[in-house]
Amino acid sequence: xxxxxxxxxxxxxxxxxxxxxxxxxxxxxxxxxxxDRGMAAMMRMMEARSATPPFAPPFLKAGKRVxxxxxxxxxxxxxxxxxxxxxxxxxxxxxxxxLTVTDLVLEIHDTHHPLGPSLYYxxxxxxxxxxxxxxxxxxxxxxxxxxxxxxKDGGGAWLTGRRLSYVDLSLFQIxxxxxxxxxxxxTAFERGIPGLSGLHDRVAARPNIxxxxxxxxxxxxxxxxxxxxxxxxxx
Amino acid sequence: xxxxxxxxxxxxxxxxxxxxxxxxxxxxxxxxxxxDRGMAAMMRMMEARSATPPFAPPFLKAGKRVxxxxxxxxxxxxxxxxxxxxxxxxxxxxxxxxLTVTDLVLEIHDTHHPLGPSLYYxxxxxxxxxxxxxxxxxxxxxxxxxxxxxxKDGGGAWLTGRRLSYVDLSLFQIxxxxxxxxxxxxTAFERGIPGLSGLHDRVAARPNIxxxxxxxxxxxxxxxxxxxxxxxxxx
Numbered sequence: 001x002x003x004x005x006x007x008x009x010x011x012x013x014x015x016x017x018x019x020x021x022x023x024x025x026x027x028x029x030x031x032x033x034x035x036d037r038g039m040a041a042m043m044r045m046m047e048a049r050s051a052t053p054p055f056a057p058p059f060l061k062a063g064k065r066v067x068x069x070x071x072x073x074x075x076x077x078x079x080x081x082x083x084x085x086x087x088x089x090x091x092x093x094x095x096x097x098x099l100t101v102t103d104l105v106l107e108i109h110d111t112h113h114p115l116g117p118s119l120y121y122x123x124x125x126x127x128x129x130x131x132x133x134x135x136x137x138x139x140x141x142x143x144x145x146x147x148x149x150x151x152k153d154g155g156g157a158w159l160t161g162r163r164l165s166y167v168d169l170s171l172f173q174i175x176x177x178x179x180x181x182x183x184x185x186x187t188a189f190e191r192g193i194p195g196l197s198g199l200h201d202r203v204a205a206r207p208n209i210x211x212x213x214x215x216x217x218x219x220x221x222x223x224x225x226x227x228x229x230x231x232x233x234x235x
Numbered sequence: 236x237x238x239x240x241x242x243x244x245x246x247x248x249x250x251x252x253x254x255x256x257x258x259x260x261x262x263x264x265x266x267x268x269x270x271d272r273g274m275a276a277m278m279r280m281m282e283a284r285s286a287t288p289p290f291a292p293p294f295l296k297a298g299k300r301v302x303x304x305x306x307x308x309x310x311x312x313x314x315x316x317x318x319x320x321x322x323x324x325x326x327x328x329x330x331x332x333x334l335t336v337t338d339l340v341l342e343i344h345d346t347h348h349p350l351g352p353s354l355y356y357x358x359x360x361x362x363x364x365x366x367x368x369x370x371x372x373x374x375x376x377x378x379x380x381x382x383x384x385x386x387k388d389g390g391g392a393w394l395t396g397r398r399l400s401y402v403d404l405s406l407f408q409i410x411x412x413x414x415x416x417x418x419x420x421x422t423a424f425e426r427g428i429p430g431l432s433g434l435h436d437r438v439a440a441r442p443n444i445x446x447x448x449x450x451x452x453x454x455x456x457x458x459x460x461x462x463x464x465x466x467x468x469x470x
Binding site (some may be wrong): 014049051053071076090099100103116127129130135138139153 | 335341372389
């Protein structure tokens with residue numbers, strides 16, 4: 001089956017967590033909005049009266065099914081591609097971790113958009129500075145400290161033990177993104193999370209991921225996405 | 236099996252979506268942090284080195300399992316208590332809707348905490364006013380308009396058709412909470428979403444929910460929770 005991924009064509013955004021899973025799995029997929037059919041196809045899908053209409057991209061077409069919400073798409077893909085356990089208990093544990101990644105991603109987005117997603121960054125620079133400072137003081141230590149501890153207590157190479165899962169791919173993206181957006185902060189902070197740094201490198205070294213990152217399929221970070229580099233927020 | 240729910244004892248918060256599901260199901264559960272064992276038991280659980288440590292409350296103890304993240308807990312409880320379909324496709328669709336509720340709940344929280352959860356409201360009044368204005372101008376119409384459309388297109392009494400699900404309970408809480416926090420805005424806005432207003436009333440009229448809302452188990456809304464009434468944000 002050839003999957004169809006629908007997501008905004010110019011950014012990594014929330015779609016990137018799905019792309020990384022599809023790439024690691026070596027799955028056959030079209031990144032529809034980036035293809036010749038382009039945005040028109042995505043907008044048609046969003047306006048169509050389907051049985052399971054998405055609220056927003058990303059969404060995945062898998063045969064006749066349309067599945068939205070990043071963590072939900074990963075929950076669906078995981079056990080089908082060896083990126084999640086087969087048993088329910090393991091799947092829920094992995095999903096619990098992914099939903100915590102989701103919360104973190106939202107807080108990362110809010111560092112540059114504290115007044116909401118409908119105003120431009122330029123309209124909220126001062127509050128963005130305050131929110132970014134709080135983010136590094138309180139939130140990053142809480143989130144990344146938690147994942148570092150889970151990794152350490154698990155005692156394996158990957159977050160949930162000896163097998164790579166979609167959560168590892170997402171944590172790679174978190175580390176990579178924070179390095180891009182906040183190089184000063186992250187350089188200092190990463191000394192305290194050697195486990196996650198190592199996990200990042202192990203994900204980057206996987207052949208399918210390495211090939212993906214070197215390809216044109218990987219959209220570069222930019223200032224329209226979730227991870228944005230604004231010097232004034234990284235002082 | 237007697238469930239144990241762990242959540243902050245003084246607020247409805249994210250735990251409320253789980254409480255509503257447990258109450259509607261008539262499930263046997265202890266709201267641990269509100270019981271004699273109190274907060275100490277919850278903190279012990281959070282510090283314990285378990286196989287599936289929660290990042291934050293709420294979490295549910297079900298036998299030997301510990302499950303965190305509101306939407307994940309509902310995903311687990313749903314099919315076990317007749318609040319979700321048995322088939323995978325239906326479960327993922329319901330979960331997709333619940334994750335959209337989760338996104339909305341975060342945006343509601345951000346109306347009074349745009350600079351982040353670690354500062355007091357009093358430290359962020361001005362940005363809270365701006366964020367609240369954007370919230371009502373852009374975000375509420377997008378979110379509640381979406382749910383209104385799903386309800387209408389489904390053609391049933393409940394969001395996903397003819398059977399009550401945990402998402403209906405969550406949408407009841409959203410309507411109830413927005414009425415509490417933003418009475419001026421919500422009175423005007425609700426005229427445009429007759430479907431969701433009716434759904435709210437149908438949920439409130441279910442015998443188990445009615446009994447719950449009238450009991451001491453239902454914590455009143457207050458200004459420590461997610462839905463807070465600050466007059467200046469509802470001008």
